[in-house]
Structures are given as structure tokens and as C-alpha cells.
Amino acid sequence: MKELDKIFARIVQRVNINLREIDFDVNPFAVELIPPDQMSKFYAFYGITPDHPLDLHFQHSALAGSYFLGKCQVRNSLLYKSDIRGDELKRKGDTVTFKRFSITLTNDEMIDIRNSALVKTLVHNYSHDPETPEVFFITDTLAMDYANIHGSPTDGSFLGPFATVDLTTVRDSVIGAYSYIQAGEISHLHIEPGTIWVNSPGNFNFYYRHPPEQLEHYISLSPDKVPWGLLIDFIEERKVEFQRVFDVVNLKEIGSVPESAKVDRYAVVLPNIKIGENVLVSQRAYLKNSSLGRGANAQENCFIINSTLEGFNVTAHGAKIIEARLGRKVFVGFNSFLNGNTEQMLTIGEGCVIMPHTIIDIKKPLEIPADHLVWGLIRNEADLALNSLPKTTLSAVDSSLTQGRMHFEGKGGLFVKALSDRIDHILEVNGAFFANGENDGHAQRNQKLSLNTIQPFQFGPMQGMYPTITIRP
Amino acid sequence: MENFLVKNLMVPISEYATVKVGTRLIDAVRALEKAQEAYTTSKYQHRAILVLDDNDNVVGKVGQLRALKAIDRQFDCNEEIEEVRKFQFSDTYVAELREHYRSRGEVMTVQTLRQAANQKVEEFMQQPTPGEFVAEESGLDTAIHKLVAGTHLSLLVTRDSKIVGILRIADVFAAVFNEMASIES
Numbered sequence: 057m058k059e060l061d062k063i064f065a066r067i068v069q070r071v072n073i074n075l076r077e078i079d080f081d082v083n084p085f086a087v088e089l090i091p092p093d094q095m096s097k098f099y100a101f102y103g104i105t106p107d108h109p110l111d112l113h114f115q116h117s118a119l120a121g122s123y124f125l126g127k128c129q130v131r132n133s134l135l136y137k138s139d140i141r142g143d144e145l146k147r148k149g150d151t152v153t154f155k156r157f158s159i160t161l162t163n164d165e166m167i168d169i170r171n172s173a174l175v176k177t178l179v180h181n182y183s184h185d186p187e188t189p190e191v192f193f194i195t196d197t198l199a200m201d202y203a204n205i206h207g208s209p210t211d212g213s214f215l216g217p218f219a220t221v222d223l224t225t226v227r228d229s230v231i232g233a234y235s236y237i238q239a240g241e242i243s244h245l246h247i248e249p250g251t252i253w254v255n256s257p258g259n260f261n262f263y264y265r266h267p268p269e270q271l272e273h274y275i276s277l278s279p280d281k282v283p284w285g286l287l288i289d290f291i292e293e294r295k296v297e298f299q300r301v302f303d304v305v306n307l308k309e310i311g312s313v314p315e316s317a318k319v320d321r322y323a324v325v326l327p328n329i330k331i332g333e334n335v336l337v338s339q340r341a342y343l344k345n346s347s348l349g350r351g352a353n354a355q356e357n358c359f360i361i362n363s364t365l366e367g368f369n370v371t372a373h374g375a376k377i378i379e380a381r382l383g384r385k386v387f388v389g390f391n392s393f394l395n396g397n398t399e400q401m402l403t404i405g406e407g408c409v410i411m412p413h414t415i416i417d418i419k420k421p422l423e424i425p426a427d428h429l430v431w432g433l434i435r436n437e438a439d440l441a442l443n444s445l446p447k448t449t450l451s452a453v454d455s456s457l458t459q460g461r462m463h464f465e466g467k468g469g470l471f472v473k474a475l476s477d478r479i480d481h482i483l484e485v486n487g488a489f490f491a492n493g494e495n496d497g498h499a500q501r502n503q504k505l506s507l508n509t510i511q512p513f514q515f516g517p518m519q520g521m522y523p524t525i526t527i528r529p
Numbered sequence: 530m531e532n533f534l535v536k537n538l539m540v541p542i543s544e545y546a547t548v549k550v551g552t553r554l555i556d557a558v559r560a561l562e563k564a565q566e567a568y569t570t571s572k573y574q575h576r577a578i579l580v581l582d583d584n585d586n587v588v589g590k591v592g593q594l595r596a597l598k599a600i601d602r603q604f605d606c607n608e609e610i611e612e613v614r615k616f617q618f619s620d621t622y623v624a625e626l627r628e629h630y631r632s633r634g635e636v637m638t639v640q641t642l643r644q645a646a647n648q649k650v651e652e653f654m655q656q657p658t659p660g661e662f663v664a665e666e667s668g669l670d671t672a673i674h675k676l677v678a679g680t681h682l683s684l685l686v687t688r689d690s691k692i693v694g695i696l697r698i699a700d701v702f703a704a705v706f707n708e709m710a711s712i713e714s
Contacts, residue, residue: 239617245615248612253616255616255617257617261616261617261618263613263616263618265612456622456625458625458626458629463613463616463618463622463626465618465619465622
């Protein structure tokens, strides 16, 4: 047995041991997850920048096609086409506040990945766990295609395809396909597919679950099969264009990008793209025939096709916008799928918040009025009426609200404010407000980023594994 | 004081209302009415129906509450309510949610009654739990303990591994308080 197989078997066993109490077996889902012949085919790469500490350590791991930035160590793990972005990690001397505690960091924070398998997974942000402010850990965990581990230390857990854990410490839990969890801390939970849960205990609690039969059309997962559905097909159809940007060492510069904007060299940019000031386009983003106005961003694994974004738009990790017009400051949450078409345009008014993991898939033109909160599965006007609210209406909710499959309890005003503050924060860290040399963010700082590649063993029992490597300035 | 055994107080299964898996609710209720008419041993009437599989093993029980749940539309929403409860919503919210679902539709309509009448018993029967069985040679102490601890309305009485009767709470109650009354007098 090759080392790659041994390590994968060990990871699967460790995840299963952690999940024994909720009686979940990851074995059937792991069968086709890591294609061994692919693991030696792709190089890994890392960023060098004056703005982030460089401290990478890889040991007894496979890293095919994965990207690393900042401080990160990977041990006894398999990473496949995953992005480990340490550009928002906390620094030595930073102080974080958690309830009545003010915690000062004694070291730079580090992403620590051990005994885990991550497939096409994004790891970003920083640990929000007050118990481990200096370590953003991912241990004994298996994450499937297009999962997001965002500011969420995770231990002993399984994330299905397109699952997102956000600002949450996750222990011994199963997060179903296309579920989004932002709940501070969870343990021993089995979250069903298509669950959207945003909980701030004592303040607000938002819950929605996609209708299971209808979600299956978009993403399905069953034992012994690779995930399938419209979301997977959509990405697969555009795979070949990504191969070109990863195969070619020196790509032709994309013209007409303002100096204050950054389009990553690992983004796919097809003709007729207009990029405004302070725009950030991250790697593995896909742009075609679209316009991104001042301060807009397209984060990892985003697709923006035949669309116009007026400006200050957040297109969060994995979101897809097709044939749509988005007003200023429209937020599109993680992994959302906004699917208009040439004849049937989707129009979203200024200031709307499209909740993470929302699906809008229309056969007739649809217009969403300004300043609405939108969630769930929307295929027509009737669905929109059931799955949206003016932000002012939600702000007025004082105790609870049930609308369709959505359940809300708590103060609506606090919920709307938390969303609004977070959107402003995301724009700020991405450099959307940069002016006169001030308020710089990722769009400006990433200008000074260069990339190096590292290669795996190509032959023998270690094929696909990477040698032990430490990279420091 | 009389030392009752479970077998002295039980109703033999042959005198109880039984139906097979696959029976419609309305036919199960008719079977109950028939059994009630035939039963004259006690003034307390049967209130439940036992569900048997093809080998005549008891696989479930339909009491009055279960039958009403089959009619009440909110029964269908219980799964969703339980799911919501898992996500840290308060008891107050969950209670409001139940009321919300209940108010969505009337229970007593021709359509809901017709729909419920055609439901198969296995869709809403209660499956026996381990604490619900008592051996026929057991004393009344054991039976009382099981009824109280498990808040059961009846126990399934076994001989070896076969169910031979039903011990109803009404008969145990009557036996206990007859004895109590005789001591007092």
C-alpha cells in the first residue's frame, strides 16, 4: 500500500472515531474522494508578501494543487486543490474581546491542519475560539468539494460538499451538503443537508432548511458516489478554463485593471471584463463578460458571468452570479447560486443581502426590491414573497417571526445590524474603501504578492506525497 | 390481603381488539367497537387496538390519542418542529410554532377525516417499548411499578416470549382500590 493510501485510511478512521457517538460513517463518502493518480499531477504553491508573516511547515502530507499564505502547518494530511489563506490571521500583540474577556496574543496565530483530508476546500479568516486564539486548528476532519472552513476551528468532523462553517468552533459534528452554520460553537450535531443556521445566543437565531427533494436537483450526495447535481455540473463545465491558468507559468497580463485593484493570476478572466477601482478578484474566481464596479469583490471559487455589479458588492466564497444586475452594496453570501439567463434577467436592488447558500433559479425575469433580506430557494415571484423581507420589517421584529420554512427568534434589529457590520468589515479588509493611500486592504496589499511552487514525489511508494518542507523568510 | 398475579387481572388477547398491519384507521376503530360490544367481563371498556403482523406477533398499539393524532394535521409537522427544537429555539417559540401550524388548517373537515380514515394503522401506531411488557406470573407490585414508571395505560402480558394478554390500568386501579377500601372498612 502506498503512503498516500495509508494516510488516507488513517484519516478516515480518526474521523469515524470522533463521529462514533452520532453513529456516522464517513467511509462510503471517502471512497472516491481523493483520486490517488491526481495527487502527483498538481503542484502546490504559496504566496510571498511583505505584509504577512511567512512560516509554512509541511510534513508527511499530500498537497496537490493547494495554495498557502501566511503561517500554516500541515501534518499527516491530504489536501487537494484547497486554499489555505492565512492573510487574516491575528498577530502577536493583537487583543481580541470575547464577552468579558480581553485576550492579548502572545504569538502570531497559525493555521494548524492535522490528520485531515480537505478537497477543494477554502480555509480563511481566523480562529474565533477564545480558548485557542493563537491556533486555528483543523484536526481529524474530512471536508468534501467546495466546503468553506471560515474562521472555524474544526475537530473530528465531516463537511459535505458545499458545506460552510463560519465563525464557529466545530467539534465531532456532521455538516450536511450545502449547509451553512454560524453558531459560535457546536458539538456532536448532525446537521441535515441544506440547513442555514445563524445563531447568536441571547441576540438572535435564524434557521431555514432547503426542501430536501428540491435541493437534490442542485446538489446530491449518497454513499459510494461522487457528489452530483446542477452545482457540480456548472463547475465541471468550466473546469478546462481553470486548467489553462494553472498550467501556464507566465500568463498574459489582463489589460485595463486599475492600479488600486487586484485580479489574481489564478483567476479565470474571459473577454469583456470591466474592473473598477479597488476591486479584488481572488484566485479560482471565474469572470466572463461582466462589470465589477468600484470596491466590488469576487472571492475564491466565485463565478460572475454576463452580469453587472454596480460597486461595493461582496461576492462571498463560492457564490455564483449568472445573468444578473446587482445594485450597489448588494451582498451575496457563501455558495449562493443566482441563476438568471439571457432572456430572463435577475435584478437585485441596492443594499440587498442575499443570505449564504441561497438559490435563485428563475425562468421568468425577477426583480428584488432594494434593501431586502433574501434566503432559501427562489424560482419565481411567489417564492420571493415567501423567502424575503424588507430589512426594515425584520429590524422591527422584537421576539419571533415564522415565514414559510424560515424561523427567526430574537431581536431583528440586532440581526440586521450584525449583517450590515459584517458586510462593511468585509469591504474594508478587501480594500474597497482605499483612497489617497489610506484604508488599504487585500486588493492593494496583494499587489506585492509573488508565488512559488513546490512539487510532490513523482515515483515510488511516496508518489503524491510531499517531502517535509519548512519555508521561512 | 389478596395476592393478585398479572394473569388474574389481564384481558386475554382473544377478547381484545386486534387488527393486522395494513388495516385502515376506520376499520381498526370498527374492530374496537365490535370488541367492546362483545366484552362484558368488566365495566371498563377497551380503549386501544393491538396491531399484529402476519405471524400474529404484536407489533404496535393504537390508543385514542394516536387515532386523534392521525386526524390532527399538525401531527405531520412534528418532525419539522423537532428539527427546529434542535437548533436552540426556546420552548416558547416551539409552542407558538405548534399553534401556528395547528391554525393553518381545520381538523374537522370532510377531506381530513376521509384522509385519516384511509391511513394504515402502521403509519401512526405506537411500537411497544421494552418497559411495556410484563410476565403473566408477575405480581401486582411489578405491574404497578411498570405502569407508573413508564406512564403506560396498559402492559403487554407475556408467557415465555408470546403475548397472551393485556393488563389495563383500569383493572389494576380497580383491584388496588377495592383492596384499599376493604382494609379501611
